[in-house]
Amino acid sequence: MTDLPVTYADLAIAAQRLAGQANLTPVMTSRTVDQLTSAEVFFKCENFQRTGSFKFRGAFNALAQLSEAEKQRGVLTYSSGNHAQAIALAGHLLGIATTVIMPQDAPAVKRTATAGYGATIIPYDRNQTTREQLAATIAQTQGLTIIPPYDYGPVVAGQGTATKELLEAVGALDWLLVGCGGGGLLAGAAIAAKTLAPHCRVVGVEPSRADDATRSFYTKTLQTVTNPDTIADGARTPSLGKITFPIVLHLVDEMVTVSEAEIMAALFFLWQRLKLVVEPTGALATAALLHHKIPRMQGRIGVIISGGNVDLPAILALIPRESSSEIST
Known part of the structure; x- marks a missing residue:
């Protein structure tokens, strides 16, 4: 392997x-x-x-490996909810600012928890744009590191x-x-x-x-x-x-x-x-x-x-x- x-x-x-x-x-x-x-x-x-x-496992492992410069700039991800919450909490624990792109129809319980962990949420319409395209644009503009939810x-x-x-x-x-x-x-x-x-x-x-x-x-x-x-x-x-x-x-x-x-x-x-x-x-x-x-x-x-x-x-x-x-x- x-x-x-x-x-x-x-x-x-x-x-x-x-x-x-x-x-x-x-x-x-x-x-x-x-x-x-x-x-x-x-x-x-x-x-x-x-x-x-389970998403907390991958989120924390990913954020913990960032360089100090990347941690200072902050991270961006996109998620319907579980990865969003995981990145938000991992960022909070590690002192890293987090921004999350979430669909407008994401479950309310997941949106609320993500915000509660301190993330900045950017809503989007699934029918108007793809989260990957939106993430690329925002990351480039703000200098954020993208942490994908699975790939x-x-x-x-x-x-x-x-x-x-x-x-x-x-x-x-x-x-x-x-x-x-x-x-x-x-x-x-x-x-x-x-x-x-x-x-x-x-x-x-x-x-x-x-x-x-x-x-x-x-x-x-x-x-x-x-x-x-x-x-x-x-x-x-x-x-x-x-x-x-x-x-x-x-x-x-x-x-x-x-x-x-x-x-x-x-x-x-x-x-x-x-x-x-x-x-x-x-x-x-x-x-x-x-x-x-x-x-x-x-x-x-x-x-x-x-x-x-x-x-x-x-x-x-x-x-x-x-x-x-x-x-x-």
Whole structure:
């Protein structure tokens, strides 16, 4: 794996930087889930991470590596919410000014938290411009360093520490299920898994309405999607990146998709049966598990719950329309 843009050595160094900064999130089990799946399932609960998602890992690792001159000038990022919060908090902890470009329709809970951590928020209309173009213009004008949400080596390395912790806590796994937006978490998870548990099969999970990474994986050609209409707002990314795409192609074993109804069913299951506050994107991997997207899966299965920043008004408004989606117990 030494020819890939991010290696396990990068993850190991990231873990050292994050020691004492990132939460060592819990691993939870459920007899009910084990019975439903005929397997032994371990949930890595990144909804308990600082800022409510795994994104803090990559954000802090990236900002901690900046030069003093870059730290003085400040940083810029673009995000629908979780990376935004992570950059804002990491900047606050490290004394770095942060500016975040956020879509106007980003969940209110995420906008509020990002502002609360001290970031300057610049809203934009998804239908009028792309966040990448806007970021390039602002960064050049103000002299800011851009920290992308997923297609950036230090971010990928930081995200991979979640899987490193999971495997160190529970031992080797037969399968690992990971949600996928731009692929930062999935790429980092695959690097950790293939190093620490080489026989573990890594599966990426996307919403069926935002299946660009799945199409990219199976066609071996980068595919895109434009503003997909999915409740999993963290998976509305346009495509995998120049860094994440080759890692996913090389190390991930399979990609699957889940419907909006399946995401909602998994979300409510996690809320009601495991008592975990999880956001829709954070439930992608669980949805694939509970809806048996890979029928032959058995043995020891790891599931990454990536975040818990729930936009409650938006989710509760969906309950009448989606309430027929259930997990058979």
